[in-house]
Amino acid sequence: MFLSLNYEPALESLGYDYFDEVAAAEFPRHILRFRNDQLLPHIGLNPQDTNDQDFIQAFGKFQGVRPFLALGYHGYQFGEYNPRLGDGRGFLYGQVRGIDGELYDFGTKGSGTTPYSRTADGRLTLKGGVREVLAAEALHHLGVLTSRCLSLIETGEQLWRGDEPSPTRSSVIVRFSRSHIRFGTFERLHYFKRPDLIKKLLDHVIEQYYPSIIPLREDKKQEQYAQFYAELVERVARLAAQWMAAGFCHAVLNTDNMSITGESFDYGPFAFIPTYDPKFTAAYFDYYRRYSYGNQPGICQLNLEMLQQPLGMVIPTSEMEAGLAEFGKHYYRNYRHLMLNKLGFEQLPESEESELLRLTIQFLQDTQVGYHAFFAELAQQFD
Incomplete structure (x- = not known):
């Protein structure tokens, strides 16, 4: 199903100054842990016509689509410039045109090493994959413009990490986003x-x-x-x-x-x-x-x-x-607009909006009431 999509070489057409062609890792197991059926209609696919093996073949075994592109970029990390960055554990799988006419990326995370991996293993823990799914879906439903996860596949490897109990399980995700071009993509070109x-x-x-x-x-x-x-x-x-x-x-x-x-x-x-x-x-x-x-x-x-x-x-x-x-x-x-909506108002005189927002923030800070519980309870009162 995904292999038959009409992929566009939009970024690929820019040339090798921006990326390296890479291959995906071969994983010992492929267990589909999450599939985002909500996204499929955006690219013209019917969830009922798409089975789990379609996800695994495309986004676990990485069959069919070539080339995969690891993008180069630099960045200011905690204020310090780092020229040793790039897609170190992921790549641009492909680009497709949505039914809205916009260009979207399929980008991986945890799909293996690239020329930008340095000493890292190019993998993603299952915990990290689950967290990305949860963050993206929560933010989307809270009205934040965000990338989302198209799939999460457990890949059967044991990983060692210093910030979580190890060995831990491995995974690979495919991210659905508007672009993987970063501020750091331009910073790299300036560096050169x-x-x-x-x-x-x-x-x-x-x-x-x-x-x-x-x-x-x-x-x-x-x-x-x-x-x-x-x-x-x-x-x-x-x-x-x-x-x-x-x-x-x-x-x-x-x-x-x-x-x-x-x-x-x-x-x-x-x-x-x-x-x-x-x-x-x-x-x-x-x-x-x-x-x-x-x-x-x-x-x-x-x-x-x-x-x-x-x-x-x-x-x-x-x-x-x-x-x-x-x-x-x-x-x-x-x-101001977003917070007023959370308080149940569409529009007020500007002076009243500013004062209401100031008082709300002051109340939340002084009382230390649960931030999300406060607005959830308020929404229930409106219902």
Whole structure:
């Protein structure tokens, strides 16, 4: 079923400057633990016509579709630049056009080693796979723009990890997302001093993921790129607001974990806040609370600012600064709207909205009532 889809070589057509062709690992067992039938109609498939073996053949045994592409990227990790990154345990399985006309990626995690694996084994624990499924599905149903898991397959290997009891079971997931192009994809090209490749990738991103931007002739390209950056700022501000309203702490907001489409993805040590606490930090190794719950909007804005460095090779920084200056306005407008909806209001006078939001946050912080329980109980009262 999946092998007969019409895969598009959209990213592949850009050439080998952006990726390496890789092969999938061969696993001793294939046990389908999760299949996301909700996603199948989006790509024109009927869940009733798709059996478990279809998932296993395509996304466990990786038969039929070639090539698989491991993307290169760099990133600022906890503020330090790391040029030794890339798809180290996954690859782009393929790209398909949804029934909505948008391009979607099938991307793996836990599918084996690649040239970017370094000393790692290229595997994913079953616990890690289950956590990604839970995070993505929870966020989707909370209204967050997120990647989702198409499948989770246990693969029959024993893995050793320092942060969970070992040996532990192995798995591979296939992620369904709008793109796997990251801020760090551009940072890598800047590191190699390749403005030509940055421009080529920008044109691709705008064509595939920013349909509202009207194509312009070559002498107007900078204007088009500035429009892209301004829209990216708006998308990322909206995403930050969605995380905050959902009470979600991503935990690892490095630039290599920021999607160029403004979509949430890549869930490791995430957590949902138990009570409203801006200092709540999900990752045990985040000693200085850099990626705490309350820091997320600021970190998103900082990552957008860091992106100006590679994009500055083709876009004047002054034009990007104008877009970035709107981040706070975009964020607060979205956050206020989302929180008012959680409180049961569609619209109030702006002054009343701001005061109600301030009082709500103050109440949640002072009482330390369960964040999610509070809104769940409130919703029941409306019912």
